[in-house]
């Protein structure tokens with residue numbers, strides 16, 4: 404049975420394919436259409452499908468449209484109608500447009516697959532899709548599940564319980580109680596885009612959370628086991644008035660100087676988020692007395708909060724998928740439909756993020772030649788790349804299947820030397836063009852990591868760069884480029900079983916330098932992460948990257 408999962412409702416549109424319950428391929432539309440997040444987050448386009456991602460999934464599996472047995476869409480218009488109130492919009496007519504477009508979704512799927520789908524098309528509640536995207540890859544046979552994002556149909560947070568193939572929602576916190584929306588509003592207030600939560604997370608380390616803690620207590624009221632958001636305090640669309648400027652002072656405008664006050668606001672937001680999520684963790688623990696937790700939704704990209712959830716010890720293990728944000732719901736929706744339609748269990752415990760396109764040497768050579776470069780071959784690419792990194796070069800490392808999720812995890816990565824204090828500035832100046840307060844993350848040999856970082860028990864999700872943890876005080880001076888202002892690092896553990904080429908590269912760097920880690924940042928310059936060899940060459944050519952390795956073919960800035 405072939406099940407196509409689709410996320411298209413808000414943003415981060417993506418497609419995934421289950422073949423007989425096995426997750427075969429998943430990919431985000433932005434990697435193909437080169438538009439960040441795949442499309443605009445517009446009420447007028449939930450019927451705008453990730454067509455290129457869908458076609459890639461079919462091609463990869465060697466299937467045609469006729470082979471698709473079921474289509475799963477990670478949003479439920481019926482649930483929306485019963486739970487969402489049009490007056491929550493600033494303009495209630497927005498809801499009419501949104502529902503009209505959702506009404507066209509099945510037609511679009513039928514047009515794309517060129518046949519009627521009828522009972523083979525399924526709407527899956529958004530937070531159920533998030534929950535499934537974490538639970539089935541976790542490999543846990545029972546778990547508590549927490550989903551926290553902006554909004555599903557109406558819910559901003561959902562507590563759920565999973566046993567075997569069955570996931571049941573236990574409780575929801577509906578709009579306006581949405582941590583994701585608070586982050587979007589504060590991003591806008593501080594002069595960033597709604598997608599810039601990671602910038603606020605980086606900025607928070609420079610701030611004093613106490614300065615605005617009282618203000619945030621009135622925006623997000625946290626109890627022992629719950630939280631509530633005041634829509635007027637934060638100025639949500641539905642609110643008649645906004646107190647945000649009364650509470651926090653004048654807004655910052657894009658491009659203007661970042662002041663200490665702005666860092667203090669980011670720090671207070673981070674602290675309030677930590678407290679609210681921990682309250683939900685305690686609540687789900689009380690309602691679902693299992694030992695393991697799955698966590699999903701866009702808020703689960705917050706590495707600082709995630710680190711606290713894990714360290715709290717409320718759960719013995721915490722699993723977060725490589726794509727906890729909306730893209731991951733394409734996978735989750737397909738799992739939900741599999742469980743409803745098949746008596747058999749779906750595959751569980753496959754949490755690999757390497758689910759996208761790969762390119763063979765012939766394709767790589769063709770792209771290199773058509774770009775006018777002379778390809779060179781390396782007999783030992785991992786060692787040669789490690790040597791260049793140790794010599795202070797920025798190396799683009801393009802290998803195997805592309806990652807699913809927002810982080811590059813060693814297959815579409817830019818790598819550099821963590822020992823050099825100036826390497827953050829060099830990366831920002833020559834390639835990334837990011838704000839200088841944002842940290843760069845290390846990728847570390849898993850078997851050496853405890854000598855350098857305070858990690859605690861290793862978990863699978865450490866391989867997805869999802870937890871911040873302290874760098875050991877005595878090691879900080881040795882790896883200044885990856886130590887954030889607060890002494891933490893958002894690390895990726897690399898195991899040879901999960902990514903042998905990347906592990907070999909870091910091992911070679913360790914053999915030469917005594918340091919078992921490299922800087923790893925995504926291979927892009929202010930655009931979606933590169934997907935194809937041609938994308939890689941475009942970014943290599945326009946930026947200050949010193950060398951590009953694709954399989955065993957490499958280019959250097961001189962060639």
Ligand SMILES: [Fe+2]
Pocket residue numbers: 529533552553554555700701728729
């Ligand atoms: Fe979501």
